[in-house]
Amino acid sequence: MQDSTQPWCEIDASASPATLTLHGHWRLANTEAIWRELRVLRLQLPLCINADNLQDFDSTGALMLLRALDQAGISSDDVQWRALDAQHRRILSGVQRRLPATRNPLDTQDRSGILGLFARVGENAAALGTLLLGHLNFLGATLAAAAHLIVQPRQLRGKELTVQFEQVCVSALPVVALVTLLIGITIAYLLGLQAEKYGANIFVVDGVGIGMTREFAPIIVATIVAGRSGAAFTAQLGAMRLTEEIDAIRTLGLAPMQVLVLPRVLALVVALPLLVFVGDVMGILGAMLIADPLLGLTPSTVIDRLHGSLDITHFWAGLVKAPVFALFIAVIGCRMGILVQRDTRAVGLATTSTVVQSIVSVILLDAAFAVVFQELGI
């Protein structure tokens, strides 16, 4: 059944010249059908196009017809047009007039397939390299600015620093305390189950003490802070980029580094060791909570044992890592925020990226610390 709006065409090769007759609606809504019709045509000059039955025509229809002619190496000027109504002729010539300008094509690289995969991997690797180099550069600039503060301490934005400190440290206390308490309980419980079999209950205290202060508290607190404060830095600075506030800060003769970045970095560098300390205490407290009912170790036994067995260097080894983690988290968070271009989706992407980068860098740094401490015999 042929619907009258259905676009189709027929070619009469026996006529002289060969005649292509167009039928139906050559419109955007029928693009697929038209393209199918045109694909199978073998066109050659001399050619006459009969538009007598062409009921409707728009610029998409014209584009397809012109492309089909173009692919057959035919210029539409050499075609005899029959019964093309004035409006349709204007559409056709309008499209034709604009076509030559489109020879310089869009970025149409094919990103599917194996080759596309390699291209994407390469592009992403190169982008990652640039990003990391940029981070390094930014880290240097931040340290230089911080060094500058030592010479001119008055440039420190005290108020901004306090505000940031409150946000990254004080507000983070509850979640840090809760999470490390639970981790302390869990570790003591798991260790306790094993240690009990050998009657080595008391060594649970050593395990929790060393594990918590040296590794778990720093890593876990840094992860929480990366998700909380690193992401917040990126979102804050990214939003300020969008509203051009950072540009405004520059125009007012202020340095974003001084006003925005340094207070955040300093606040976090001070805050993270404090939070790690809270984490140490809460972790051991958690262990104490469960040691009494599970292992029969009273809190005073635990504390005594800690005094005797927990070498203070473990505690310092954990605490020393914290400011370094903080520096990386803050620098990544700030730089990712400043990198945001003027586009709404970018803030979300940058925030996600900050969290991933911060956590990965914390773990890499921790591994590096482990090797260094080993070599130093700490």
Added chain:
Amino acid sequence: MTPDAAPTTRDMPVVEVDNVVTRFGPQVVHDGVSFRIGRGTLTALIGGSGTGKSVLLREIIGLQRPTAGNIRVFGTDMWNAAEAQTAAVRRRFGMMFQDGALFSALTVAQNIRVPLLEHANIPGDLLHPLIELRLAQAGLTPDTGNKLPSQLSGGMRKRAAIARALALEPEILFLDEPTSGLDPATARSLDALVRSLVDDLGISVLVVTHDLDTLLTVVDRIIVLADGHVLADGPAAEVTAIDHPWIRSYFAIRTMTGTQSR
């Protein structure tokens, strides 16, 4: 074959605004506004600030409900027809919002591709040529397609918005202040662009504008809104000749600056 692909017969009005009343609380914005817009015409809607031009445009395209009265686009009552019908009508008009409302996270080409992928079955190898044609129809070069809206100048952003509005071959285009914030030369070239869309593609355009040059050079017909009514409706020459204080002062500014610059 979708029924909405059938074009409206040539003599049928594209937009019919019938006794529209709009009230916001005690404030009466429209108090019985009526007009029709035919095919292939370039019509301007003018009026003082706050006379409800933008509101009327939003009512026509179905974003805001009038308090009373009827609005039909392609014969479909935008406020009483079934959702499927109004959705079909929506596909037949294009709208350019004043600030462009381009998707900021997408390049210009991707912006044009959104409606194409959503509402039309475009064969893959035709998508790029079609996007390039839309860019060219809006007077943009193909490489502009690779840019993000934030990387464009004001005039280019307006053109990009027009290119996206043209994506689905609309039969009528609504433009809200297309030349505001542009330098005179860019504004004139945008006028010429809009005129050529009407002439080449045969589409209708309804433009809200304060730009007297647009009004006096490229527009076929001017509808003047004042005090909630249609104060005047006709070709520029007729409307400017009407003896009404608001119309006189509106066009007098033009005559004054015109004589000064000469």
